[in-house]
Amino acid sequence: MPTSDRPTVDVAYSGYRHTVGIAEAVVRGAADVGADVVSVPVDTVTEEQWAQPDAAGACIGTARNLGARAQKGHNAMSTTPEPHRAPTGPADTLPLRDAVRIPVLGLGVFRSPAGRATQQAVTAALDAGYRHIDTAAVYGNEVDVGQGLRDSGLDRDQVFVTTKLWNADHGYQSALDAFERSRRLLGVDHIDLYLVHWPVPGIRQETWRAMEHLLETGKARAIGVSNYMTHHLEELLGHAQHLPSVNQFELSPYNYRSRADVIDLSRKNGIQVEAYSPLTKGRKLDDPPLVRIADAHRRSTAQVLIRWALQHELVVLPKSTHADRIAGNADVFDFTLTDDEMETPDALDENLVTAWDPTTTP
Numbered sequence: 512m513p514t515s516d517r518p519t520v521d522v523a524y525s526g527y528r529h530t531v532g533i534a535e536a537v538v539r540g541a542a543d544v545g546a547d548v549v550s551v552p553v554d555t556v557t558e559e560q561w562a563q564p565d566a567a568g569a570c571i572g573t574a575r576n577l578g579a580r581a582q583k584g585h586n587a588m589s590t591t592p593e594p595h596r597a598p599t600g601p602a603d604t605l606p607l608r609d610a611v612r613i614p615v616l617g618l619g620v621f622r623s624p625a626g627r628a629t630q631q632a633v634t635a636a637l638d639a640g641y642r643h644i645d646t647a648a649v650y651g652n653e654v655d656v657g658q659g660l661r662d663s664g665l666d667r668d669q670v671f672v673t674t675k676l677w678n679a680d681h682g683y684q685s686a687l688d689a690f691e692r693s694r695r696l697l698g699v700d701h702i703d704l705y706l707v708h709w710p711v712p713g714i715r716q717e718t719w720r721a722m723e724h725l726l727e728t729g730k731a732r733a734i735g736v737s738n739y740m741t742h743h744l745e746e747l748l749g750h751a752q753h754l755p756s757v758n759q760f761e762l763s764p765y766n767y768r769s770r771a772d773v774i775d776l777s778r779k780n781g782i783q784v785e786a787y788s789p790l791t792k793g794r795k796l797d798d799p800p801l802v803r804i805a806d807a808h809r810r811s812t813a814q815v816l817i818r819w820a821l822q823h824e825l826v827v828l829p830k831s832t833h834a835d836r837i838a839g840n841a842d843v844f845d846f847t848l849t850d851d852e853m854e855t856p857d858a859l860d861e862n863l864v865t866a867w868d869p870t871t872t873p
């Protein structure tokens with residue numbers, strides 16, 4: 512219990528296995544800024560783990576920010592920690608910060624042509640049970656995503672909409688203006704998740720202040736980043752007042768191990784990882800190890816890749832403009848990959864990049 516009327520940091524992460532290190536860090540961060548700690552699951556972190564460079568690096572920025580937020584009267588850890596359980600359908604959700612929840616499966620619309628093709632893909636997805644659409648300003652189809660939402664007849668609050676700030680729009684005022692353009696094109700009063708599309712060097716810190724403003728004013732329910740690798744994320748953790756809720760980057764069995772560091776860093780800081788290009792843009796759908804697993808379950812290799820991502824607790828964003836594939840890609844909640852079947856794809860790593868490669872961006 513708090514020992515005074517100083518601000519408190521409520522840490523309720525016990526049992527949340529990705530946050531090893533945060534509890535200890537919060538104690539230090541809270542002390543730094545004179546906040547009390549209500550409860551800390553000290554059993555989740557050992558001195559040995561804390562001594563690891565990545566644990567310290569991952570947590571120290573977070574700790575200060577959490578403490579500072581507590582001082583301002585915010586609940587430092589407002590995500591709802593919950594033990595992992597297998598999702599039961601496409602509308603099933605995972606917790607983000609600030610009591611926001613995100614559906615585990617989202618329809619991606621990159622290279623989904625503007626006009627009817629995207630509108631129909633969105634309505635097909637919503638008919639098939641998806642409740643999450645992932646677009647971006649640069650995809651040029653936000654207006655069609657918005658039309659698809661309205662055509663579906665679903666209430667606005669039943670669908671989680673993500674869009675992204677394009678590289679040319681970095682900077683404080685430019686980011687606010689870009690957000691407003693996206694919001695209008697989508698025809699919505701708020702955006703559920705607004706992401707920085709790419710860690711543009713030199714200016715991304717200023718951009719993040721605009722993202723925080725959008726969060727604080729309720730225009731975006733959650734904010735996050737995309738294509739942030741370890742060094743980008745460490746920089747952000749060092750200066751953010753509001754940590755990102757999400758980090759979206761390319762993930763499939765073909766690069767999962769190569770990206771273990773950024774997955775760990777994200778999770779240690781309560782940042783949900785989203786997998787884009789989860790189907791490798793179709794390149795690996797005939798890969799024999801995947802075909803063998805798919806045959807064993809009488810499923811497609813696309814379904815195996817999506818199921819693999821879900822079992823890794825990733826939010827997964829397959830793209831298709833074909834209604835049958837869109838429905839099939841969501842039909843992945845009634846089978847389970849065995850430990851062996853999870854490990855086989857994990858061993859396929861070849862550092863595959865089918866989109867763009869952020870690792871060399873300073």
Ligand SMILES: NC(=O)c1ccc[n+]([C@@H]2O[C@H](COP(=O)([O-])OP(=O)(O)OC[C@H]3O[C@@H](n4cnc5c(N)ncnc54)[C@H](OP(=O)(O)O)[C@@H]3O)[C@@H](O)[C@H]2O)c1
Pocket residue numbers: 618619620621622645646708737738759760786787788789790791792793796811813814828829830831832833836837839840866
């Ligand atoms: N933040 C970023 O920088 C970033 C970068 C890339 C992607 N993303 C997001 O992630 C989403 C997905 O990534 P992606 O579009 O690069 O690729 P993807 O989802 O890995 O693959 C899409 C490709 O697979 C095909 N496909 C889909 N379902 C299939 C199935 N069941 N059987 C066979 N082929 C199938 C699609 O063709 P059809 O459409 O013809 O069915 C398309 O050619 C994007 O749409 C976007 O929302 C974000």
